[in-house]
Amino acid sequence: DAEGNTVVNENGDLVIYVTDENGKYVEDANGEPQTNSVTFPDSIATGSTLETPEYKITFPEDWYIGDMNRAFQEDNENTYVEIVDLGEVEAMSSIDSIFSEKKQQAEEIAKQAEQAYEGITYTLDYGEKTLTKQELDCRTVTFSMQQSDGTQLYYSQIFYFIYQGHLFKIDYICTDGKQDTSYDIAEILNANLVMKTVVEETEE
Numbered sequence: 001d002a003e004g005n006t007v008v009n010e011n012g013d014l015v016i017y018v019t020d021e022n023g024k025y026v027e028d029a030n031g032e033p034q035t036n037s038v039t040f041p042d043s044i045a046t047g048s049t050l051e052t053p054e055y056k057i058t059f060p061e062d063w064y065i066g067d068m069n070r071a072f073q074e075d076n077e078n079t080y081v082e083i084v085d086l087g088e089v090e091a092m093s094s095i096d097s098i099f100s101e102k103k104q105q106a107e108e109i110a111k112q113a114e115q116a117y118e119g120i121t122y123t124l125d126y127g128e129k130t131l132t133k134q135e136l137d138c139r140t141v142t143f144s145m146q147q148s149d150g151t152q153l154y155y156s157q158i159f160y161f162i163y164q165g166h167l168f169k170i171d172y173i174c175t176d177g178k179q180d181t182s183y184d185i186a187e188i189l190n191a192n193l194v195m196k197t198v199v200e201e202t203e204e
Contacts, residue, residue, distance in 0.1 A: 043069050054085055054166070057193045060183070073183075078176040081185065083193075086167040095162050099126075099139040102160060106141045119148045129159065131190050136161045144177065152177035157185065163195050 018026040018034040025033040044051045045065035049058040052069075059065075059081070063073050070080040089098065103126060110122045127140040138161045145154040155174040160167065172185045 045069065050083075053196070054163075054168075055083060055193060055195045057083070057189070059188060059192065073180065076180070078178065079174045079180065080171075081188075082171045082173070084169050084171070086169055088165055089162055089167050093162075095137055095139055095160065098162070098167060099160055102139070102141065102158075106143060110143060113145060117145075120153070121146050121148070129186060131159065131161070131186065132193050132195070134195055136163065136195065146177075152179075155179055159186075159189070164197070168195075 018036060020026055028034045042052065048061060048063040048065065048071070049056070050065045050069055050071065051057075057071075059071050060073075063071050066072050066077075066080070068082065070082045072080050106124060110124050114120055114122055123142075123144045123146070125142040127142070129138045129140055130136065131138055138159045140160070141156075141158045143154075143156050143158075144152055146152050154177045157172045159170040159172075162168070170189065
């Protein structure tokens with residue numbers, strides 16, 4: 001709409017405002033903006049840009065969008081970024097109350113991994129970070145597994161945040177434990193992730 005929001009109707013379809021050749025809204029007989037509705041696809045991937053009904057992000061030029069909407073850099077298929085909508089949260093839930101549960105889950109997974117592989121130790125850290133101009137209030141889980149000689153076998157950083165009543169997570173996963181220090185994933189997200197403001201079409 002005129003304020004830059006993504007407008008949906010009662011069926012969740014995207015509302016498109018009809019414009020003339022000069023880009024101005026076309027009005028109906030009642031003087032209201034004329035609209036059409038279309039179903040927005042689950043995702044649109046073009047080069048290093050991924051757009052969904054909930055967000056849009058453009059990664060650096062040497063990245064591409066692969067299967068499952070995971071973003072990869074060049075030919076490195078061992079490291080990827082994935083943004084996931086985990087669904088609606090209860091009305092009174094806060095990011096801290098939800099994160100408390102996520103921390104418990106992370107600790108259980110880490111202990112299971114340590115028990116499953118002989119000689120493996122793990123590091124688990126928690127933090128807070130504000131991302132993008134929209135000031136997304138994130139909680140982070142950073143997890144790594146190492147061999148006894150210090151060789152890192154696995155690394156991940158997960159960002160959790162609530163936006164418009166939904167819980168989102170952003171996974172940054174290095175399945176082989178090798179982190180590329182040529183970029184900072186938080187800086188990429190901070191500069192290029194835009195969460196869409198979705199509002200329901202009002203009945204006149």
